[in-house]
Amino acid sequence: MKNLLLALFCAASLSAASPEVTQYIETLQSKAALADPAFEGFDAKRGEAVFTSEHLGKKGKTIACTSCHTVNLASKGENYFTGKVIEPLAPSANSLRLTSAKEVEKWLRRNFNDVYNREGTAKEKGDVLIYIMTK
Amino acid sequence: MKSLLLIPVIATMLVGGVYLMADDDHYEKGNIKQRAAQLPVSPQQQSYIKECSSCHMAYQAEFLPKRTWAKMMNGLDDHFGVDASLTAKDEKILFDYLQKNAADSKRVGKHFAKMAASAGDTSLRISDTRYFKKEHRKIPQKYIDQKEVKSIANCNACHQKAESGDYRERGISIPNYGRWDD
Known part of the structure; x- marks a missing residue:
């Protein structure tokens, strides 16, 4: 029963991602386990900490994911270095987010x-x- | 039949033409730009624009010579201090696109040609080419530093039509300053 509830919860929260991204998250799950x-x-909650905490980045500057994406994922962000506008990261505000596993993998690797x-x-x-899916 | 064969050749030249920021008066003659704009963008060019413009304007391939683009594409994991890596397959598509359209691979407008010809061997930046520096030497630093511009590499902050390859003076509007007359 507990497992069933867990599965239902996962299915509900995963609906913010496309089937291929959901599948990608499942592979991450196997790896993490x-x-x-x-x-x-x-x-x-842990994801929020990953997203908002500051670190000494690749360029030698202290930055966080929020430096570009801001703390409000439903709003537009701006590339910290180039100033280029970044469309909202939240799937609720931008239906293109979390639809392509290839894009998700690319940006997670880079960022x-x-x-x-x-x-x-x-x-x-x-x-x-x-965390992004809850936004 | 022979003239039919010429069509793709002419079409290719026209596509190049849209990126020629040829001199102002030259540009005005005919409707080369208009016709070229109707030609479809190739899938390779689409990939190039999509990937580069995720973070900054997709600078025209015509700005730099083949060797500079090659060096840039071989170091995407540390692209001016940022990880801009792609899948090997996508990197190859962009590499080939840049090699094919670099300043020394085809006929390009004279300003592009000057830019590429003045590229040094160490810097990968278009803004480090001698010609670029010469063309921008009179711009007060405060207009570059302001938040609407942020960097001299942010072409389209001032060159309103930069994304279409048009860098003519009449298309310049510097934020909080206005038109720029040299």
């Missing part, structure tokens, strides 16, 4: 490198995606 046997699933100066772990990537 493999890396840590105590892993109990992705968490939006973790830019902000954290390293590749994100499967757990961090999953957490931040779940």
Whole structure:
């Protein structure tokens, strides 16, 4: 029963992502579980911390995901370095978000490198995606 | 039949033509620009524009020579301090597009040609070419530093038609300053 509820909850929250992105999140889930046997699933609260915390980025400047995307994911952001406008990240405000696994993978790879100066772990990537989906 | 064969050749030249920021008076003659604008953008060019303009204006390939683009494409994981890497397949598409359309691969407008010809061997920046610097030397730094512009690399902050390859003086409007007459 508990499992069924969990599955239903996952299905509901995953509806903010396309089937291929949902599948990508499932692969992240397997990887995260493999890396840590105590892993109990992705968490939006942890994802928020991933998204809002500041780090010494690739350029040697202290930045966070919010430096470009702002703290309001439903609003437009601006590239911290070039000033180029970034469309909202929240699927509720931008229906194109979380529709292509290829795009999601590309931006997670790049932006973790830019902000954290390293590749994100499967757990961090999953957490931040779940967080974005709640927006 | 021979003239039919020429059509793709002419079409190619016209596509190039839209990016020629040829001198002002030259540009006015005929409707080259108009006709070229009707030609479809190739899938390669679409990919190029989509990927580059995620973060900044997709600078015209005609601005730099092949060797500079090659160097740039071989270092996308550290692209001016930012990770701009793509899948190997997409990097190849963009690499080929840039090699094919670089200043030394085809006939380009004289301003593009001057820009590319004055590119050094170390910097990858268009804004580091001698010709670029010469053309922008009179712009007061405060207009570049202001938040609406942010950087000299932000072409379309002032060149209103930069994205279509038109850098003519009449298309210049500097935020909080206005038209620029050299």
